[in-house]
Amino acid sequence: MLEVRNLTVKFAGLTAVDDLSFTVNQGEVFTLMGPNGAGKTTAFNAIGGFVRPTAGHVALRGQSMAGMSPAQVAALGIRRTFQNNGILREMSVLENVLTGLELSTRSSFWGCALGAPGSARAERDATRRAREMLGQMDIAGLADRPAGDLSFGQQRLVEIARAMVAGAELIMLDEPAVGLSPGERLHLGQVLRELTAKGMTVLLVEHVQDLVMAVSDQILVLNYGKKIAQCPPSEVRNNKDVLEVYLGHA
Missing domain, CATH: 3.40.50.300 (P-loop containing nucleotide triphosphate hydrolases)
Known part of the structure; x- marks a missing residue:
């Protein structure tokens, strides 16, 4: 490998x-x-x-x-995490994990803004995958909370989920x-x-x-x-x- x-x-x-x-x-x-x-x-x-x-x-x-x-x-x-927590504090936990799918989600800004069917499906699929990863990390209940409100340990789990979610x-x-x-x-x-x-x-x-x-x-x-x-x-x-x-x- x-x-x-x-x-x-x-x-x-x-x-x-x-x-x-x-x-x-x-x-x-x-x-x-x-x-x-x-x-x-x-x-x-x-x-x-x-x-x-x-x-x-x-x-x-x-x-x-x-x-x-x-x-x-x-x-x-290849995905990675860092020693210093790279969490996006103002975003929700779910939104943090969704950023890990940016390279693998087949949608564009204008496609999402205009409601293109393909983009909507891609966004729904990305959200499903992000929630599944949060469940795998046993932090699904934190999905809608601001990431900055979590404990340091919880933030580490979010960062790891973000790195893993793209497969x-x-x-x-x-x-x-x-x-x-x-x-x-x-x-x-x-x-x-x-x-x-x-x-x-x-x-x-x-x-x-x-x-x-x-x-x-x-x-x-x-x-x-x-x-x-x-x-x-x-x-x-x-x-x-x-x-x-x-x-x-x-």
Whole structure:
């Protein structure tokens, strides 16, 4: 699904991502872990078109993404969330999720304004899909509330629903468990597993260990921009290089 080869990102001489290579297979949850400053989000930004790599190769299903803008990357079938909540606070929860369908809804401004039948059907279908996703995230009852009135954890769930609703092939989640209660994290893990069972692929950056261990198929650990380990969750706790990074000893 996703191939990253020799990805390097430098800022004013500082190497944030250093010759990083990995492959993500369809239908799996692939997690990037590491201490603060390890280069996880920079790698995400380079894959998503928000940062231009200094060197390296990124491809989706064999198609090079070199030089693509974030909008072009999204059009390929990749969606993402961000560490800092990107919720549209003045809009309703439902309207926030509907923005995630902008690229995949076959309607236009004038078609909606003039009441064209095809546009009306497209809008009804988009609304149905958005409400179904809110139900899947267990927040359907919040659909008509202003997003800015929600708790931080609820806003995170709305942002994730917005990223997922378009049926993207690959979804990139940057620390989605921030601000979630243990129950919300458990539910998020269940949703991710349901989506991957249907063929969606998830690239995850996360610090919350219980979520990572519950949903990941592969975990790649970064430190100072370099890959120090890649293994299944069952092996990561006993990996001496990972223990050295997190605990200071093997």
